[in-house]
Every structure is written in structure tokens, then in C-alpha cells.
Amino acid sequence: MRYLPLTPDDRAEMLGVIGAATIDDLFRDVPEAARPADLFDLPLHAGELEVERELSALSAKNRAAGAGPFFLGAGAYKHHVPATVDHIIQRSEFLTSYTPYQPEIAQGTLQVLFEFQTQVAALTGLDVANASMYDGSTATAEAVMMAQRVTRREKAVLSGGLHPHYASTTQTIAHAEGMEIVRLPAAVDAEAAVIEAIDAETACVVVQTPNVFGVVTDVSKIAEAAHAAGALLIVVTTEAVSYGLMKSPGAMGADIAVAEGQSIGNALNFGGPYVGLFACREKLVRQMPGRLCGETVDAEGRRGYVLTLSTREQHIRREKATSNICTNSGLCALAFSIHLSLLGGAGLSQLARVNHSRARELRDALAGVAGVEVLTPRFFNELAIKTSVPAAQLADELAAEGILAGVPFSRLDPAGGMDDVLLVCATETNTSQDIAALAAALSRKLAR
Amino acid sequence: MSMLNVGRPTRPDTAGESTGHASLSGGRALLQDEGLLFEVGGWEKTGVDLDETPGFDESDLGGLVRDDLRLPGLSEPEAVRHYVRLSQKNHAIDLALYPLGSCTMKHNPRLNEKMARLPGFADLHPLQPTSTTQGALELMDRLAHWLKTLTGMPAVALTPKAGAHGELCGLLAIKAAHEAAGQGHRRRVLVPTSAHGTNPATAAFVGYSVTEIAQTDDGRVDLSDLAAKLSDDVAAIMVTNPNTCGLFERDILEISRLTHEAGAYFYCDGANFNAIVGRVRPGDLGVDAMHINLHKTFSTPHGGGGPGAGPVVLSQALAAFAPAPWVVHDGEGLRLEEETAGEAAQAFGRMSAFHGQMGMFVRAYAYMRSHGADGLRQVAEDAVLNANYLKARLSVAMSPAFPEGPCMHEALFDDSWLEGTGITTLDFAKAMIDEGFHPMTMYFPLVVHGAMLIEPTETESKQELDRFVHALLGLAEAAKAGDVERFKGAPFLAPLRRLDETQAARKPKLTWRPEPTGVAPAPLAAE
Numbered sequence: 001m002r003y004l005p006l007t008p009d010d011r012a013e014m015l016g017v018i019g020a021a022t023i024d025d026l027f028r029d030v031p032e033a034a035r036p037a038d039l040f041d042l043p044l045h046a047g048e049l050e051v052e053r054e055l056s057a058l059s060a061k062n063r064a065a066g067a068g069p070f071f072l073g074a075g076a077y078k079h080h081v082p083a084t085v086d087h088i089i090q091r092s093e094f095l096t097s098y099t100p101y102q103p104e105i106a107q108g109t110l111q112v113l114f115e116f117q118t119q120v121a122a123l124t125g126l127d128v129a130n131a132s133m134y135d136g137s138t139a140t141a142e143a144v145m146m147a148q149r150v151t152r153r154e155k156a157v158l159s160g161g162l163h164p165h166y167a168s169t170t171q172t173i174a175h176a177e178g179m180e181i182v183r184l185p186a187a188v189d190a191e192a193a194v195i196e197a198i199d200a201e202t203a204c205v206v207v208q209t210p211n212v213f214g215v216v217t218d219v220s221k222i223a224e225a226a227h228a229a230g231a232l233l234i235v236v237t238t239e240a241v242s243y244g245l246m247k248s249p250g251a252m253g254a255d256i257a258v259a260e261g262q263s264i265g266n267a268l269n270f271g272g273p274y275v276g277l278f279a280c281r282e283k284l285v286r287q288m289p290g291r292l293c294g295e296t297v298d299a300e301g302r303r304g305y306v307l308t309l310s311t312r313e314q315h316i317r318r319e320k321a322t323s324n325i326c327t328n329s330g331l332c333a334l335a336f337s338i339h340l341s342l343l344g345g346a347g348l349s350q351l352a353r354v355n356h357s358r359a360r361e362l363r364d365a366l367a368g369v370a371g372v373e374v375l376t377p378r379f380f381n382e383l384a385i386k387t388s389v390p391a392a393q394l395a396d397e398l399a400a401e402g403i404l405a406g407v408p409f410s411r412l413d414p415a416g417g418m419d420d421v422l423l424v425c426a427t428e429t430n431t432s433q434d435i436a437a438l439a440a441a442l443s444r445k446l447a448r
Numbered sequence: 449m450s451m452l453n454v455g456r457p458t459r460p461d462t463a464g465e466s467t468g469h470a471s472l473s474g475g476r477a478l479l480q481d482e483g484l485l486f487e488v489g490g491w492e493k494t495g496v497d498l499d500e501t502p503g504f505d506e507s508d509l510g511g512l513v514r515d516d517l518r519l520p521g522l523s524e525p526e527a528v529r530h531y532v533r534l535s536q537k538n539h540a541i542d543l544a545l546y547p548l549g550s551c552t553m554k555h556n557p558r559l560n561e562k563m564a565r566l567p568g569f570a571d572l573h574p575l576q577p578t579s580t581t582q583g584a585l586e587l588m589d590r591l592a593h594w595l596k597t598l599t600g601m602p603a604v605a606l607t608p609k610a611g612a613h614g615e616l617c618g619l620l621a622i623k624a625a626h627e628a629a630g631q632g633h634r635r636r637v638l639v640p641t642s643a644h645g646t647n648p649a650t651a652a653f654v655g656y657s658v659t660e661i662a663q664t665d666d667g668r669v670d671l672s673d674l675a676a677k678l679s680d681d682v683a684a685i686m687v688t689n690p691n692t693c694g695l696f697e698r699d700i701l702e703i704s705r706l707t708h709e710a711g712a713y714f715y716c717d718g719a720n721f722n723a724i725v726g727r728v729r730p731g732d733l734g735v736d737a738m739h740i741n742l743h744k745t746f747s748t749p750h751g752g753g754g755p756g757a758g759p760v761v762l763s764q765a766l767a768a769f770a771p772a773p774w775v776v777h778d779g780e781g782l783r784l785e786e787e788t789a790g791e792a793a794q795a796f797g798r799m800s801a802f803h804g805q806m807g808m809f810v811r812a813y814a815y816m817r818s819h820g821a822d823g824l825r826q827v828a829e830d831a832v833l834n835a836n837y838l839k840a841r842l843s844v845a846m847s848p849a850f851p852e853g854p855c856m857h858e859a860l861f862d863d864s865w866l867e868g869t870g871i872t873t874l875d876f877a878k879a880m881i882d883e884g885f886h887p888m889t890m891y892f893p894l895v896v897h898g899a900m901l902i903e904p905t906e907t908e909s910k911q912e913l914d915r916f917v918h919a920l921l922g923l924a925e926a927a928k929a930g931d932v933e934r935f936k937g938a939p940f941l942a943p944l945r946r947l948d949e950t951q952a953a954r955k956p957k958l959t960w961r962p963e964p965t966g967v968a969p970a971p972l973a974a975e
Contacts, residue, residue, distance in 0.1 A: 001823045003555055003747075005909035006830050014837045014910065018854075023829045026836055026854040027727065029696035034732040040597050045820035048559050055814060059568030061583030063576065072573045075801055082496060084524055086565075089751075092542030093535035096556050098886075099753040100538075103949075104942040105881055108538035109752035112531075115485045118959040122519055128958045134609040134755070137801035165801040168788075172771065172797025176620055176654045216510050247512040260801075267565075270584050271574030271802025272609065273755030285956065291753065296952035299937070299945035308952040314612070314649035315892075319658045324649035327610035327743065331751025338531060341485055344521015347494030353501040360508060378510035399577040407575045414787055428499065 001045055065268055065404065069434035071362070073382045073425025074212060074407040075136070075163050075238045076271065077263045079351075080429055085265050085338045089331055099291075099330070103306045104298075109330065110305035113293035116337040122345075123243040124257035125250025126279040130290040131307075132333040133276030133325070136260025137166045140206065140236050141173040142289045142323055143256045143278065147204035147232045148179055149287045149322065155180045156204050157197045160190035161211030163238055164413040170206070179203070186409075186416040188375045188384055191217040195225045202229055204256075208236040209246070212412070213375065213423065214382030216246055223253025232256060240264050240277065240336075241427075242380040244345075244352030249279075256280045264348075265339030266332050275332035286312065289323030351428060355381040358426035358435075365439040366424070371446030375421065382425045384409070388446050391422035403441050479943060482533040486960045489520025495527055537943040538752070539886045545908055545916050549858045549889035549901025550644070550692060552722045552744035557818065560747065560811035569810050574802040578783045584806065585782035589775050591813045595740060595759055598824070600731025603767035605760045605774070607804040611719060614739025614758030615650040615686075617771060617799055621737060621762060622684050622713045623654055624769040624796040631711065634683035640669050642693055642893040644717060647686045656683060663895055667693040667850045667860075669703055678710035688717035689733070690724065692893040693850060694835065694858035694901065704734025713737065713766070721745045722831050722905070723857035726824030736763040742805070746812035757808035768794040773803055830906035831857040834913060838904055841917045845924035849896045857905070863898025869927045873898040875935035876923065882934075882941045883919040 006014075011023070020026055027035065046054075065078045072078070089095065093108055100106030100113075113131045120129035133139035144156045156179055158167050164186065171181045180201075184193055194205045205226050209217045219235060226233045235249035237259040249257035259277040266274060280288055286309065294308035314321040343351060359381040366372050371388035387394055391408035398405040406424035409416060426435065474481035482488070506513055522530060539546065546553035564570060568583055578585065592604045605621075608614035619637075626634050637651040640661045648658045659682075662673040669687060678685075685707050689697045697703060707714045716730055716738040722745040730738050742748045742757040750756075762770055772795050773786040784803065788795040819827060832854070839848055839859035847865040863873045877887030877900070889901040904913060926934050939945065 001819065001826060003557055003818070003907055004823070004826055004830055005907065005912075006833070010910040011830075011833060014833055018833075018836045018840045020836070020854065023833060026829075026832050026856075027696075029698045029853065029856075030724070030728055031698070031701050031733075033701070034728055036729070036732075039821040039825060040726065040729070042594060042597055042821040043817070045823040046817050048818070051559060051814055051817045052563065054817065055563045055587075055810065056566060058583040058587050059563075059566035061586065062568035062572050063580035064567040064571040065573050065576075066567060066571050070573075072575055074575055076574055078571075078573065082524070084495075084527055088528065088531045088535075090561060091532070091535045093538035093540045094531075094752055095561075095749045096541040096553075097538045097752045098546065098548055098551055098553060098750045102539070102877075102881065102887055103947045104878070104939050104944050105537070105539040105886065106752075107943050108534040108536065111482075111484065111534050111537075112752075114958075114960065118486065119519060121959045122517065125514075125516065131753070134613060135800055135802075138609065138613070138799075163801065165798060168798040169800055172620070172799065173616070175797075176616075176623065178655050216512055218510065218512055244517065245509070245513060247514045248516070251514065251516065267570040267807075268573050269564075269570055270572040270581065270806035272800070272805040273757075273807050275755075285958070292956070292958055294952040295957040296948045298947050302944060304944045304947045306947045306949050306952045308949065308956055308958075311953075313645075315645040317649070318645045319648035319652035321645070321649040321652075324612045324616060324646050324653050325610075326612045326646050327754040327756035329755045330753030331749070332755055334752065338527065340519065341489065341522050341530070342495035342524065342527050343519075344489065344492070344494045345517045345519035346492050347496045347498065347521055348519065349517060350494070350498045350501070351496070353504050354499050356509065357501050357504065360505065363508075378508055378512075380509070396577050396579065399580050404573070404576055404580070411575060411786070414789070 068402045069437045070404045071406045071424045071426065071438060072404055074412065074423045075260060076268055077239055077425065077427060078268060078429050079241065079263050079427050081265055081339060082342055084342060085335050088338055089335050094334055100307060103304060107304060110293050112334055112337055114295065114305050116333050117293060119337060119340050120277045120279050124279040125248025126257055127282035128285050129279035130288055130292050132329040133278050133290055134329060135272065135274040135276045136238055136258060137169040139258040139276030139278045140166045141170040143234045143258045144170050144174045144204055144206060145177055146256065146287050146289060147234065150232060150284055151203040151230065153201055153203035154178065155182060155201045156206060157194055157202055158183045159194045159207045160184040160187045161213060161215060162206055162208045162236060163212045166236060186413055186418065188213040189215055189377065191222065194222055198225055198229045198231055200229060202231040204232040204234050206234045206236060210239060210242055210380045210382060213384035214379040215376050216378050216380055219252045234258065239381060241352055241355055244348035245356060246380060255284065261336045265335035273329060273332050275329040275336055287322060290325055291328055354428045358428065358430050359383065361432065362424065362426040362435050365435050369439055369442045369446065372442060381427060382423060385422050385424060386420050387422055390419045394422065394445060397445060398441055401441060403438055405438060479536060480533045482530060484960055486520055488530060489522050491518060491520055493521040493523065495521060495523045544884055545904060545912050546886045547888045547902045547904055549903040550719055552903060552905055554747055554905040555907035556747055556749040557815060560814045563814045564807045564810040569806065582781050585775050587813060588809060589782060591809050594816050595761060598725060599738065599761045600729030601761035602764050603762040603770060605762065605770040607771060607799045608739065608758040608760055609800055609805055610754065610756035611739050611741045611758045612646040612650060613799060614760045615646055616653060617760045618715050618737035618739060619650055619654045620796045621766045621769040625766050626683055628794065634681055636682045638677055638682060638685040640687060642691055642895045643686060643688060644692060644719060647717060666852065667695045668697055671699055671702060674703065675706055678706055678712060680711060682710060682712045684713040684715050686715045686717060688720060690720045690856035694855040694860050695850060696856055700733045719744060720857060723828055725828050726821060727828045736766055742808050742812040747815045748808045748811040755805060755808065757805035769796050771795055771797055771799045827906050834904040834906060834908055835859050837913060838902055842920055845921050858901055858903035860896060861900040862896045866927060870932050871927050871935045873900055875938065878938035878946065879923050879935045881939035885916060885919060
């Protein structure tokens, strides 16, 4: 039991100091009926080697994304993360510290959060950002509820281009709060349709760009329509690398921008932990959920950072809080911030250009395959393609051949009526050989 | 003037004031001064070598290319220094006892970190065909088995991303169950006055109103007040057990009986599960739903505020309402039930985009396997032993809030022992910083005046506990001897003195912005 420092002698001596005869004396408030004498029916303790063997065997049963040609996106992206990032986030002082409630001995974490907030505000083109949310989907739900607080209206309109799992998460969480969620039908170029759905009851419209089908959209017109009706525009982005190239949500009139930040600094991790980005206009900041770090001075006038505006939060406001959130995604936010510091604005722009170039190469290769129709007209690094056989079947068959070809849209939305749509993605990690291998495999499958 | 002071109010000549000796650089020996990224970085600099894109074609971008992105970059050596210098301004569990009550700051085993980085877990996309993720699903299934066995509960929802998210999941399952039973009119939740802030916040979040339950003089739920407030509009009670005073609810079986008789569900806040893991099963106490903070009891690192993970175990009555997705066995292996349709039609929805905090699942599972059934039981016993040891030794100078009987995994003190000294709980906590310890949880729970909640956890040695006791008793003696200065100005020896939180909130400065001239600071270093 290598994680337990007390020796039997320590325990005996400590019981003596306490004045207890046995350890059971300390558990005497537990009802007798709920104190089983036997150990629970689970294996006994195991050494490092044994645990490592078991987990390595489980890991080996999975096909890692890096094991071959890989084209999945749809909310989680395979990017190269510099080795420095994972090294720094494992430093004891970042890895094993708590939420920075004692600012005098947490300036490391606090300054990182202040830098992170500034980076996120710059990426999204908005004034302020919080210190992170759980992930992009829960950040979307929180943004919708924030719009309810700001506008005192109950209806949210979700675009048909919003990631279906984001829409379901928002529906589950915001509906519980009593909001009416209008989810428009899934469609590749769905964004313009939201304008017609805005009315005087609408608290917000939620639009994703690049959307789940990869389409990039100028949302300025939607912003105008939303604002004319007194509603807020929430812009969602699942691929944060796109901020390096695409016009920012703020520049197109968004009031709130939320994003999945996994792409920058964080591994795929089978879906989590990820890091939600959340930014808004300055005038809305007091309705914002989550933690905020702000600049101040210490007793000697030196610059320092603290968690601030905590009167919005659950530990102060309890049932009147803006959100119930407590833990956020601190270490993932740190990874994001380190990677982005290494990239800089210039590096992120170039990374985005490389991604788009690879996606163009992918588009050109797939457009030449008989039985494939490229559906996405304008894109960053993702595309929707229509295939002449069901996409789920195709993805399974290609996986058996060692090619992870994409995400069948039916996996995200089985009732969406798009069983023949496959979502594919290219990043800087895809080589020309990968792309050629996918195109060749598709030609073979679709030709039969 | 030092370059690192561009745009900064730092006065290097005062940085060492409290020690009577000032450095010229603003740093102090091993502790370096470090500016903001926006001051030390270069606006055109990058620390990543990327492919070039000659003749880049913008024609597929819909005319939406931005030209306003300005973010500083750092070369690799500069980045390493920037973050290493910042890291040294943090307290950490790896450095010393971190006795934050209710937070369970225990050692984070490094094996867990290594396992979470195996390519089959870290480099795995959540939407790969399940034929290529069988090992990941098996790990989730084994984790679920351990959690269910340890809690004596039949079902678990793995997807909640943190404790508060788990509370939300539990209450949504309760709400769905009531609605399915035609009991949708139940919209009130009973919460003890000592509860975590997330409890009432979560109840309000799902549209429930909150009624507080009184506490007895010995720090437990007042049964008669509970009985009086239980009625046919109550959806659930939310009780933390062991509670936030560090005490086991002796009448827990009566609490669950009364709750169920009134047609309500029993939500247990599992934040303090570390005190009973391996020894007591919440299922035996009548609990219907409980979140488990993997970042507390099961040792996944807190990471400066997350990520956490908050799986929720559910009773038979609530199991059918668990959110998607979950792992199911079919003939060929394991698959994910991702949609709330068909057999899963009662599921209340979805908590987040994918399948939960897989990286935390791997760490927590590695921890459970390492400890085993016997080790986990020892975890609870040592956690409780350590807390009672601190309570016994500190009680000679400090006033325990509930002196009678043992505490569980944390010891609660009030501030009555500081009466007449002019020193507050906050002052005392800040003086602990100078002694090299992180303060305990302060002013929580709200039911105890000037509360000091100390949770040592089981991963502290007796030596470290004795070192902590020595420091606290020394401070207590100084406080009683009238050495007010030691407390009022504290901390003196930390990287910064007390921060002005009022100023921070009055005119919030939440992002770095260029100086008002609109001109960014001059490029630094070699540019």
C-alpha cells in the first residue's frame, strides 16, 4: 500500500493520543447495520507493475488515432501538441494545486488564468472571457441560460448546423431550467434559416461556425436580425484552430462566443477532459457563469491576480448563483494556454493555413472518387460527403482495413435522415499518403 | 529599467521589504520575477516549426479571413522559463500538507498519469467505431463495477464532468422519475444549513425551490425539523454524509426512511466519500443518488481548479432515467448506448457532448486497482485517524466546534479560542502561509462562527502531521500572547502580500490590454 505513509506503530500511537482503543471506535457514529465487517467483493491491492500490465492490455485493445490514416473530427480533433506542453502541465505546482482561493500562494495559476482569459478574448474577438468551462457542449448550455438571465426571455433557437450532441446537451440542461428550446432540422448550410425563427420571445440564437458539416458562415446578418429582435447571438466553434484564420465571432456581431478548446494543447482522450472557452461583451460580464480572474495589487502595491466577481458564484450566492459550476478545467486551460503561447498569433495563423490546405487536398481527392459527393461549399478543415452506401457501414468497413475514415452523421443524429453523410476532417497531422489511402479505399468500396 | 517591468506597477526596490533586504531585479533568490506573456512574448514570434503554405488559396473560405489576430508567442526555452517561474509561485500538495476541508487534497500517484497517457486512451477519438475502442469501453465498464460495488448501488452514470455536474445529473434523474410517476408537482428540495453552495445552486438550476433544514447542537440534521418540512411537494433532500462539519449523520437510516415515506428521493452529496470508502456503502444507508468526485476520493489531480469528474451512482428507482451514453454488453462485445430512444427512452437526456472524463476514469481506475478492497478500506481508516489525531492535538489550544465524540475525515474548529486577541480566522489562515502550509477551509460551513475546517487526508505521514501541529500550536501561542502583527499583516514571506480583492471587483480588469495610447509594448529581446 505504497500511497499510505502511516506504519502500524504510528497508528497505535495516534489512537493513544486520541484516546480510542481501536479504529472502529472512530466509526461508531455509523449505524451498526451499515458497517459490514468483510471487505467488499473486489480484488486486493496490486503493485505498480501489475496495474500497469492490466491497463496496458486494455489500451492495446484500442486502435489509437495515430496508428494509421485518420480523418475524424466533429467536435474532437487530432492535432500535434508540442512536448513542452505535457511536460509543463505535469509540474507539481500546476498539477497538484487546488483552485486558487489563497491568491498569495497561487499567483502561478492565477497569472496563467489571466493570460488564458486574454488569449480567449483575442481569439473570439470579444471583450472578456472566463477561466474555462467543462467543455464546449456544457459551455453552450451555460451560454443559453446566460441569455435567459440577460434578456429575461425563455426561448432559444438552435441552428440545424449545431453539433447534435451540443444541441442535446443544451436541451437537457436549459430545458430543466424551464427554457423552451427550438431545434431546427439538421441541414448542411443551415445557418440562414435561423433568421426566420427569431421572434419577440427569443432570448438567443445559437449558430455554429464552422458548423458540424464543416461549413463556415458569415453570421453578421444573423447578428443584425437577433439584435433587432432584442435577442443575443451565441456563436459556437468546436474547432478552435479555426480562430487562426477565420473571422472572429466578435467581429461578426456575436454577443457570446463559446468553443471547445481541446484542439489546442489537449489530447483526444476519448472525449474528455476537454476545456470549454467562454467569452462575451463587457456589459454582460456580471451574468457570466464560471470563475473569473482579475488584476489587482497587494498590500505593497505590487501587481497580482485574484479570483473576482465571485458574488455570481455558488459558494457565495448559493441558490441565487449564475451557475452551479465549481470545478472547471484548469489544467486543460493551462495546456491550451501553453500551446497557444508557443504558437503565438503568427503560429496559430500558419497552423490554420496548413489545416485548410490539407482539407483542400482532401476535398480534391474525394471529389474525384466515383460514388462520393462533397456537400460542404465553404470550409475550414472539415467536410461533409455523401456516399453511395450508408456512411456507418462504410466507416466500419474501412476501420477493419485500418483506416479511420470519418464520423457517420447518423452516429450523432440517428433520426436526422442523413444516413449517407460522412463527416471528414484533415489537420496538419494528415499526410498526402493518408489522403491518397482514403481516396483509394473509398474508390474500392464504392465501386462494387 | 529592467525589460521585465514594461507596463508594470512592480517596484523592484520594495520586493524584499518585508525581509529587510531588497534585490535590484525584483526577484528573490530562487523566486524569479516574471512579467505577463504579453510583456515577455514577441508579437511575431513562434516556438513551433510548421509547414509552409506557398501560394495559399483563400477561395474556399467564403471571404471570411481575419486580419486582426494579435497574440504574443514564445520560443521553447522562453516558454519553459515563463511557466516554470510562474509555477514556483503556487503551493501544491507535492510540497506540503494542503489541509483544505471538503476538498480532499491527497497525493496524486504518478502511475495514474502514466496510464492516462497510454496511446490507446489518450490518442483515442470519442466517435471512432466501437470495434476500435473495446479496451476503453471495458475500462469504463470495470470502473463502473468498482463504483457500484463500493457504493452498494445498482447503476452509475459516468458522464458528469465534476461534482456539481453530478449533482445536476442526480437531480435531473429525480425530476424525471417524479414526472414519470405523475409527481411533477414536487418542486421543493430540502437542504441542511451546512450544505455546500453547489447543493442549493443545483436545486435552483433545475427549477426547484430550496428549504433549509435546521441543525442540532451536535452538528447533525435536526430530525424533527426534517419531519416537519417533508411534505408531498418535496422532490428530494440533499444531504452530505459525512456532513460538512466532518461528522457522520448518526440518524442517517431514519433520515432516509422519513424521506422515502414522504415520497421524496435521497440525494447524497458524495464529496466526503473518502471518509467511508471501502467501509460503508451508501446503498446500505438508503441513498438514491450520489455523485463521486474522482478528483477527491480517487486521487485524480485537482490541476489548479480542474478537470474533475463526477460519476453518479443511482438506486434501482432512478436507474432507468440515467443520461446517455452508457456502456452495454451485447453478443459481440461492448457498445455505447448513445441515444435516448428505444430501450433508453426514459433517459433524461445528455449531460455533455461525449462519454465523460475518460482521462480521469483511467487515473481513478489505476488508483482503485492499486489500493484494492483492502487498501481502500485502509484509506478511509487512515483519513479518519489522521483527522482525529489533528483534532486531539490541536484542541489543547484551539476550540473544536463539536468536541464530543470522534470526527470523520476532517476536524472542524470555530474561532471562539481567538476571542479577545483581535485576530480573525482569516488572519490566522494567512499566518499559516508564512509557516509553509496552505490554509484550511475558512468560514465554511456557514453554521459555525469563523469556521476552520481541516482535512489532512490519509496520505500524510505522522511526521508531516506533527510538523503541522507544531506550526499551528506555535501560532496559537503567538496569538494568545498578543503578537498581533504576525497575523494582521500576514503573509509576509509569500510571493505577494495580501491582495486587494475589493479593488479587483470594483473595477474588474479581466484581460490584459495594450497601454491606452493604443500602441503595443515595444517588441522585446532579440526582435
